[in-house]
Amino acid sequence: MKLYGLILIIVSFSMVSNLVWNYAIHMKELLQMIHKMVLEILGLEDHYNSHMESIDYSMRFTKYYNDISETGTKVVMPSHKDPNYISIIGQHNIGGLEIETSNGEWISTTPIKNSFTVLLGEAFMAWTNKIFQAPCHRVKIDGSEERYSIVFSTIPSFTNDVINPPKELVDEEHPLLFKSFKYYDYMKERNIKILCNSIAVDLSGLDLTCLHDKTWAVARANIAHALKKFGGFEAVYDQIGPELRGGLLGQAIPELFEVPDIEKLINPSQVPYHGFFFQKKGFPFLSLKMFELSSKNNVQDFSNMIWPQGNIFFR
Ligand SMILES: O=C(O)CCC(=O)C(=O)O
Numbered sequence: 001m002k003l004y005g006l007i008l009i010i011v012s013f014s015m016v017s018n019l020v021w022n023y024a025i026h027m028k029e030l031l032q033m034i035h036k037m038v039l040e041i042l043g044l045e046d047h048y049n050s051h052m053e054s055i056d057y058s059m060r061f062t063k064y065y066n067d068i069s070e071t072g073t074k075v076v077m078p079s080h081k082d083p084n085y086i087s088i089i090g091q092h093n094i095g096g097l098e099i100e101t102s103n104g105e106w107i108s109t110t111p112i113k114n115s116f117t118v119l120l121g122e123a124f125m126a127w128t129n130k131i132f133q134a135p136c137h138r139v140k141i142d143g144s145e146e147r148y149s150i151v152f153s154t155i156p157s158f159t160n161d162v163i164n165p166p167k168e169l170v171d172e173e174h175p176l177l178f179k180s181f182k183y184y185d186y187m188k189e190r191n192i193k194i195l196c197n198s199i200a201v202d203l204s205g206l207d208l209t210c211l212h213d214k215t216w217a218v219a220r221a222n223i224a225h226a227l228k229k230f231g232g233f234e235a236v237y238d239q240i241g242p243e244l245r246g247g248l249l250g251q252a253i254p255e256l257f258e259v260p261d262i263e264k265l266i267n268p269s270q271v272p273y274h275g276f277f278f279q280k281k282g283f284p285f286l287s288l289k290m291f292e293l294s295s296k297n298n299v300q301d302f303s304n305m306i307w308p309q310g311n312i313f314f315r
């Protein structure tokens with residue numbers, strides 16, 4: 001009986017580690033497709049390899065705490081633009097992510113089955129010389145339940161972080177709108193400004209071998225339209241099914257945030273906004289950002305760095 005219990009625990013620990021890793025694999029593939037389509041939209045497909053070489057990935061888990069003393073909906077993450085290239089937000093049973101349209105209206109995203117919200121960030125806006133905007137967004141919930149989300153992002157690599165639009169996007173008619181800047185310097189100085197049920201694009205069944213398929217061209221045309229209008233879209237992507245999404249957002253991440261005094265852990269990273277952080281004092285959420293997602297071992301090493309004694313949830 002005891003042995004049976006132990007085996008169950010070991011199986012469930014490694015399942016969680018696989019959940020994180022499997023989620024990361026699919027998200028990386030989805031982001032590679034989206035970057036590829038966006039470069040095609042911009043006529044910059046030749047830049048794909050060098051562009052992707054300058055990119056890293058990060059994965060952030062956030063818990064929004066409920067506050068039973070207050071009733072009614074309230075903003076739990078203030079309106080802001082993401083600083084990075086492209087983010088894909090996975091909500092679970094509780095929605096709440098809202099995006100501001102160009103005419104100042106807030107629209108809420110509904111986490112429909114197998115869909116994820118894709119948002120452009122400021123670094124990407126600068127890299128495209130503002131052909132695409134980075135939308136303001138916020139999280140608003142009624143506080144009766146805790147909410148968890150995963151933000152999976154492409155970020156400039158730490159060693160190659162100069163943001164400079166490709167020369168093809170700058171000419172007399174389109175003068176350079178942002179001086180070239182180093183992303184991680186900007187991250188240190190940046191003030192988070194108190195600052196998309198948009199359009200659904202079906203990317204299910206697609207991968208980077210489908211470049212010449214009609215479905216690729218259809219998805220790319222929808223993305224072009226959505227990015228010009230909103231700076232984001234809702235990606236339908238059923239490679240991440242309910243088990244993976246529910247396992248991570250419904251179980252593994254809530255358990256991760258159960259670690260006693262988790263918020264007292266010292267930020268273990270030199271990289272700004274990596275490790276644990278509260279985005280803004282006074283807002284009831286805590287985030288953990290993982291990076292160096294290129295191998296399964298890194299995922300394991302990251303959890304060991306935070307919990308030298310080991311952490312059951314990521315083993
Ligand atoms: O939790 C969410 O749905 C979105 C969070 C967000 O916008 C962010 O972490 O930058």
Ligand SMILES: [Fe+2]
Pocket residue numbers: 080081082137
């Ligand atoms: Fe955000």
